[in-house]
Amino acid sequence: MTAWTWEYEGYDPADERLRESLCTLGNGYLATRGALPECTADDVHYPGTYVAGCYNRLTSRVAGRRVENEDMVNLPNWLPLRFRLHGRQWLTPDTATVAEHRLILHPTSGLLERRTRYTLGKGRALSVRQQRLVHMADPHLAALRTEFTAEGFSGELEVEATLDGGVTNAGVARYRDLDGHHLTHVHTGAAVPDTVWLRCRTRTSDIRVGMAARLTADAAVLTSTTPPYATQRVHLHLEDGSTAVVDKTVAVQTSHDPAISDPLAAAVDRVGAAPAFDQLLASHLTAWEQLWRRAALDVPGEAGSILRLHLFHVLQTLSPHTADLDVGVPARGLHGEAYRGHVFWDELFVLPYLNLHFPETSRALLRYRHRRLEQACSAARAAGRRGAMYPWQSGSDGREETQELHLNPRSGRWLPDHSRLQHHVGSAVAYNVWQYCEASGDTEFLHTKGAEMLLQISRFWADSATYDERLRRHRIRGVVGPDEYHEAYPDAKEPGLDDNAYTNVTAAWVLTRTLELLRTLPEPGRRELVERTGLDDGELTRWEDVSRTLHVPYHDGLISQFDGYGDLAELDWDGYRRQYGDIRRLDRILEAEGDTVNRYQASKQADVLMLGYLFSPAELRGLFRRLGHRLDDDIWRRTVDYYMHRTSHGSTLSGLVHGWVLARARRAEAWAFCQEALRGDIADVQGGTTAEGIHLGAMAGTLDLVQRGLTGLETRDGALWLHPVPLPELSSYGFAIRYQGHWGVRLRLEREQLEIAVPSSDLAPIDVRLPDREVSLQPGETYRLLLPD
Template structure:
């Protein structure tokens, strides 16, 4: 491999699902898994195509209950293209002899290439080469080029291409008891001698889908139509050493597209006007070149190669095309069906990266949240509260999509799911609003949609806080923190925990920042907001009071994850590690044993330590000081050590957060966690989950680890703040950012020296702040800084 390819040699059925996820190609509008076109969905393969924001809701019978789930829909499969020598069986790597097989994902221009040599007996070999792309310039097009070469024989080869509407959502084993038949009214037909079409709609959301395929080949094409499938067939005459080419060009539209009337007509027209493969590849490559220039990231070695793969998948899920859509950040990308394609808090790990490269995409993703603000306010009212209660899992319309039951695959039992109590998702949205506006300088958004979201999220926290006379502080009760293992106190009849430290500290931050924003609003806008929301002085006084007196529990000289955490039993970590190969999902292990993780000081992922991920040491200390607590370096280090010994890392985000925090506190141990974050998906460290779809938050987070974590980069008070930390394994790197209208600001760090180049423009100079100095860098200038104590 080189730094711009991701390659697999040999055919390994057990690895196929993982390869399909990591070889997904997409463009921010839709993506298609890297399945082999001649293979149908089965125990080994799972082709899937997903359009951003295309959801459907179905009701299923589970464990004697009727449960409703909304899923990102697996759309008709445009990939199928199978082949066979005349009179023989269709060739697949599972049924024929494979001499060589190689897949190469070309990251530089978004193309998936496969090369396979099938043995046909009697020294007859068929060489198949395919190139696949989902077009980055025209988001509604995809193309598959297939080349056949006969080695040592002449024969006729039957080729069959299809559009298959008979697909279901069946890519996640633990969901298979649920109804996955999302498509209905599937119809197919011909349009021209070389073109067929398929149309259908989703069963309850009634999204209309149109798809058209054009087959380009130097031979007559016939079409045939089966229930839910449009077929095109051609017979090729193979001669030794001569390569024959079949191009399949596909267009995809849905009724959710902007400026759409009839999705089928749009698809037919688009595929008819599409140029040939070579021209499509050229414009596709140009679009990718432009993306890579805006998202430049150069890190040497294996870490750099993995980071480039991560960046590739982030760009395929959230490209500039996403800015035209009403969609959020799908936690598992557009790469499969895990988490049902829902939007969680993972944007907390994604937007800080996008803010400095594609701010128009960040703005669009935040507007997805703003459009659902009324729904969040309704959710707060439904539980007797005020303000906005955003859902832990969001989909099409912003209602709570968190499942009511979840399956423990280890025990086979369906269990109540209380993760909807993770109300801290609202604070994540507020954090992203603030970070976006600081990085982009977008005062218009901050003063309008941003201020509205901040106000209602702050209102929720102030209302949710109850005053405790004994403590003389406010408390937030009945929530779940980022840990997710702990949903209730042992033996409690009701779920929820009190005073989760992460929840309370971030709530205090939201209240503080919202007060700042309200004070800085232009007077006419403030009056509008006050009139529309009924905000008054008494409420603002309450916010001020709550922001200074929220309770943060401590025990044994460390921050408690929640009130009572220190009273829980200690787990026999060494005993469980010796009994089980992998204890990342300790909750499932204990439940299968008839026990519960709620009894133990054992966390799935970073919870308290998330505070060190979101806030710089100085800002975190200031937050605690405002709350009336001392948080010096010794308390924080004891807290880091305490939870480091009590975390199973059952989430791909956990290694990322620990690596980020330890880079400043315990550098010798930081790399182990950084490496786990880098390898989380490529090595499928969670045990089978990557084959269901990638972990987008963890991938984007590793990019931000270099961009902000190692540099200490903050966009604050109109300046770029930098406080680099030396991590020997990542001691040199280079990247570019877009900051407040400056395009292509280059930062390079090597051997304790930082170089900052600001491209020529009519923008004002950039104010750079380091711990020991401040410098201004004019457009067109380069500044070189020697870092003290680096």
């Protein structure tokens, strides 16, 4: 790791899949894992190419049941390029002697560089240098340049480049009992002497895919097209000490793309019109330079290098090209097949960062949710509820994609999966709508699509709440909170928990915000919304009541994760750590022992403490006060301490949330959790999960920790709120944001000073609210604030 590159030295088969994930290249539309082009999919390597929103549904037979799953499809592999001396075996790091090997990712330029030196015996060697890009200016293009240098010999080198349509989804070991054959009708052919093509379609969703490859070399190109392969070969004559260059340029199109007639014809035309590699690289670099300028982040040291890598992967998954697509936030990026490419609540950790840099991308991601609002309303009706019940896992059309069974690799058993009861995903959608509109000033979206989503989510929460005469409060029963360990009460016949504090408080917040919005909507828009949704005054009265009376359980003077949490048994944490070492996946350990985590006060990740992540201390106190509950600093500190000692951090999001919360509650302990969040993927702290795809929410969350968490930056009530809490380990850094039309508002935090600079423009001034003062900054002004010790 250097300030601007990410490097791996030497070839290590055990780390290869991790490197492939972290060296994925993408542009928001298309992404390809960082696999070596001469290697095929096996237990060591897994090349994968994915297009955002390209899903397919298949039915498999598992544990005596028919199980339906929708997956993000592994598309034909455009990478393959292998080579060998005449009459010898193909050279790969697994079959030949590797003298040197380096993999260098250049995040600032979106370029993957590879250098390998194969020794061939008798003082001979072949040096291979490759440069790979997935084009950031033209999202349908990718290119691979390969340079071969002979050392100590002259002779013929055979190079074979292929489009491979025989791929399956096989990147996640625990899914291999499921059908992964998503592609069918694979055809191949040649267009012009230097171009081959491949076309296919997905089996159920019938998405047509067209791919074309152009090979350029200083030798004749021979073609062979036998499905599922389209192959090109060249025979290079290498002179001792000389270098020969082969360029492979590829175009990818699908029937989801706008402004095309046929994906194959579009791919062939696009690759034919594509310029040479050097020109492609130049426009690619320009596009990346513009992205980095908009997402400027100046953090020193190792933390800064990791944050730039995280930002690189966020931008590759959700670039400005995403604004033209009908896609959501894939929890594992476009980097692998874990979670099947599904959309979870992870956008809750991603959009707050994008809102302040790429609001048009945030808007597109929210439109993905709005387009599936009717599906969410249908799901609510099927469950006997009004309003919108968004799915825990979403894919192509917004139906519930959560699997019914999941495999415990430790026990080998397939178990019922009840995570679809995490209805709090609806609150996450509402929260993202509100935060986006506050940051961008997009009142048009708030008053139309945003208002409609908020209304239907509020309607669902109000209809889910039942009144308890004994408590004189409303309750929400039968749900699962962010802590996915607890799906049911011990020995209960039915899944679900009552009064998850996070679910109830966020539901109250949604109801409150929606009522506030309806009061301020311009009359014509309000009338149309009421007519369209059938809203009546009786509903509003109920929403007001529920928003003030939702039950929040307490035990021992602190907030309970759910009703009855304090009655569960205590776990022998020290004993389990001694026996198992890593107990992040405590649920799997206990199930393999014939026990269940439902019996214990043991959480997978932050649950109650998520409230401290979403809301500032003042806003959280106000929410509890509205609900008729007391929440002072002492109660919150004891709540934080309690769950700190009962959380296994089985999710990469957990360290992030704990670091965020501790930065305000117990600053001295915050940095350890911030480091865990930073290292989550690069060190693969979850033990093999990063190889299946990066954790996009955790990566974006670390960026937001610097952007909002440590500065106390909030966008609410038409103002920028700032309440810095610099950590000793990260007390000097700077970044730029886009706020309500102002491009490039710069914030710089030094040890004793916060500087805010508003760029010159003809826009209105920015109201900034600090703990002890309010200031109005005109465009062109800079304000400096001395921070208290």
